Amino acid sequence: MSKKIHVQTNINGLDVDLLCESRQSLLEVLRDVLNMTGTKEGCNDGNCGACSVIVDGRLIDSCLMLGVEAEGKEITTIEGVAYTHGLHPIQQSFLENAALQCGICTPGFIVAAKALLENEPEADEGRVRHWLAGNLCRCTGYDKIVRAVLDAGKTMATQSKSES
Amino acid sequence: MVSTAENKTQYKVVGTRPIRHDGLEKVTGQARYSADINLPGMLHGKVLRSPHAHAIIKSIDISRALALPGVESVITSADLPQPSGRVADLGEGAMMNPKFLSNNVLASDKVLYKGHAVAAVAAADQHVAEEALGRIDVEYEVLPPVLNAVDAMKEGAPILHERLYTAENPFVRPGGLRDDSDPEGGSNVASHFVFELGDLEKGFAEADVVVERGFRTKAVHQGYIEPHSATAMWNRDGHVTIWCSSQGQFAMRDQSALILDISMSQIKVIPLEIGGGFGGKTLVYLEPVAALLSKMTGRPVKVSMSRQEVFEGTGPTSGSFMKVKMGATKDGRITATTATLIYEAGAFPGSPINPGVQCMFGPYDIANGRVEGYDVVINTQKTAAYRAPGAPAAAYAAESVIDELAEKLNIDPIDFRVRNAAKEGTRRLTGPVFPRIGYLETLEAAKNHPHWSAPLEGPNRGRGIATGFWFNGSGPSSATASVNQDGTVSLVEGSPDIGGTRAAVAMQMAEVLGLPAEDVHPSVGDTDSIGFTSTTGGSSVAFKTGWASYEAAQDIKRQMIERAAYIWDVSAEDVDLTDGVFHHKSDPELRFTFKELAGLLLETGGPIVGSAAVNPGGVGGAFAIHIADVEVDPETGKTEVLRYTALQDVGKAVHPSYVEGQIQGGAVQGIGWALNEEYFFDDEGCMTNSSFLDYRMPTSLDLPMIDTVMVEVPNPGHPFGVRGVGEVPIVPPMAAIANAIKAATGVRMTNLPMSPGEVLKALWDSEESKNSD
Helix, strand or coil: CCCEEEEEEEECCEEEEEEEECCCEHHHHHHHHCCCCCCCCCCCCCCCCCCEEEECCEEEEHHHCEHHHHCCCEEECHHHCCECCECCHHHHHHHHCCCCCCCCCHHHHHHHHHHHHCCCCCCCHHHHHHHHHHCCCCCCCCHHHHHHHHHHHHHHHHHHHHHC | CEEECCCCCCCCCCCCCCCCCCHHHHHHCCCCEHHHCCCCCCEEEEEEECCCCCEEEEEEECHHHHCCCCEEEEEEHHHCCCCCCCCCCCCCCCCCCHHHHHHHHCCCCEECCCCCEEEEEEECCHHHHHHHHCCCEEEEEECCCCCCHHHHCCCCCCCCCCCECCECCCCCCCCCECCCCCCCCCCCEEEEEEEEECCHHHHHHHCCEEEEEEEEECCCECCCCCCCEEEEEECCCCCEEEEECCCCHHHHHHHHHHHHCCCHHHEEEEECECCCCCCCCCCCCCHHHHHHHHHHHCCCEEEECCHHHHHHHCCECCCEEEEEEEEECCCCCEEEEEEEEEEEEECCCCCCHHHHHHHHCCCECCCCEEEEEEEEECCCCCCCCCCCCCHHHHHHHHHHHHHHHHHHCCCCHHHHHHHCECCCCCECCCCCECCCCCHHHHHHHHHHCHHHHCCCCCCCEEEEEEEEEECCCCCCEEEEEEECCCCCEEEEECCCCCCCHHHHHHHHHHHHHCCCHHHEEEEECCCCCCCCCCCCCCCCHHHHHHHHHHHHHHHHHHHHHHHHHHHHCCCHHHEEEECCEEEECCCCCCEEEHHHHHHHHHHHCCCCEEEEEECCCCCCCEEEEEEEEEEECCCCCCEEEEEEEEEEECCCCCCHHHHHHHHHHHHHHHHHHHHCCCCCECCCCCECCCCCCCCCCCCHHHCCCEEEEEEECCCCCCCCCCCCCCCHHHCCHHHHHHHHHHHHHCCCCCECCCCHHHHHHHHHHHHHHHHHC
């Protein structure tokens, strides 16, 4: 058993202290150390996007980052997307557009969409398809996912206008 | 878009689009899938896999692995009971020779493919377990592998199973072994059979045009995003609990019991959410391994596969070699057809050759035909079911030849199909006679669709169509529902929900009870909590479990009518349920809403639970026609799908959004199969593209929107007219795209996938032959 390292990080707005091995990926740390199993493993080599998380504002595959690299970072996972008293517009849009079937890729898609729409709520179909090309879905053929993300973008654009 | 073919009953819930019951858990990350189980004191397992495609296991030495700190147990097939080679019928669709099933989980005397499981380790964490795998010393005697069916059928080919004999009856499950006393040697052909109808010679004599073509398709994987994982706890009293995701918790229970040689009632399988299956999660792989490791260690053990293990150790679907010959008259009437289909089963018998043969010419009324099928074992992964098992490859061959016939006769390809369309009363080549089906209505909808008449602008573009048939499945299914005092109903059903069937099943109950869909709360029960339910497969769940739910609702309705009658002191015959209100047929004063009566149950005689266990007949087949527009880049050979429309007879769409989703998902898997996906093997039989980087499934960037048209020709065999919908959409895409490529380039592609390199080669070959003419 290798020696464990103390890591201080921030996950979904909460400061977290954890111990992990230097060989453990952030994905493993989330799932196996912190029991945050909403982030999924589909390939463990950066090709499916099921483990998407946002680190310091940047969308990444958590299987490609080491847990120890989380030191001092701010991380958003699927568990941190919903509001305290309601769903995020992207989550709501996925439900209303029936944009999931088995649901295993859904957390990754929602996190990826969040990383896009928070900066570009008016992204068009081409941009959405390009952005989501790192997330594999085998059930839906992407049609309803793309529609859900476009719809959520409209909602978010309206919301940010009414807020400003 | 829903196209209504005939007047139908109007429903209140069936046909609407409520938010699915399990949706919230799935968009928030709360839903628990197979690998999301973490138990106190849990160990982690890993499986050692064969580096060779064909070898005898001379010896296995586990001592160095056991000596590694943190390693708790190492098992091999020597720790499993060795079941007999007698074929057992354990369930639909899959080979069930217990010896083969067991040997696929852990190899005994021989390894039969690269990736074949040989041993397993339980350790403190997965890294230690992985390290331990490298310390298991296996001595192999490497044998020459045989890597395709044509080679495997040759005289003198390496034989995989020394005692395997060729079954000659399509209705006998392949995989029988000869007795040791039988001097005959083994064969790689596990099954060979023929279906014949009419007079072939006469049929071909009547033909004005005959087309004959050969086709080759490669193995492709189901590609579910969730890798297999199983967690087991072998309790001290001999009872085992297994947490896993699968398409059938009862199938996992029964197969595990067979392999572990314990009674099925000693095992409880708790179904977790399933992250995609498409047929590939119908067989046990890890469940018995996790159970045995738990037995050895007295602790819960979780075993999960990596993506590479999923590719190398679980079932893709068969590669195939096919030949089709078909004749037609000048006026476009098919007079005769023959076909030979050779399907590669992988290391153990049981390719989907039978459904492939049965569905191949399903859309057509053909008087004279002969179809011959072979199930052949080779040194690759044991194949597993994949969406409409067997039908897509067969349809690729059949629909390519039909396209060529229509082209030669200068007849519109939809019209050509209309002239030969199967309808109610048509006898299929393989025997059965169709009940009411909606093939003609679907063809009509395609003909009238704006896509069919839209101009194709620009060079190198082409449009193709193809049709497909899948017979759909049924099977035993159970449902239990309890009325809550607040007027809702908790429904427990036995079918794992892969793509929204909880909603479709709950909606059928809500319809009967006059409740909103949201007031029926569905969940999937474990094997101790719900009656036997056959596997989620064959597009059966909305049909069979929908039916169980319908019957359980009828049971509730009957009991609640009796209760209302008891409270009112009237005869139950005078009470009815209409739109969610129990009422006396002649006294308008006597009425209870469902909720009012539900609130009175405990004080008027006790709770009400409805239940049903069914095994319904009356399955209605499904037909689809797809229209594809493509552009082929003459420089690179890359095919881009520009526009795609999938039309399908869906019977009655219970939740239209999820029916559309099934159609879109199936079409896109078919597009992947058509253009990119294949298993690459080196000469030694090692898969060389076992990652999502190199096994190229379609991404959002590769596709247009997938338009769907749901034609509704209700199935007279189901209370709400339901037909299965999930599988037939993967049947037409390969031929539709091949036919579109032909239209775009003039080149007919007879091998799958039609990857850029293959298309380019075909373009060059065609140039060369033109130049040499």
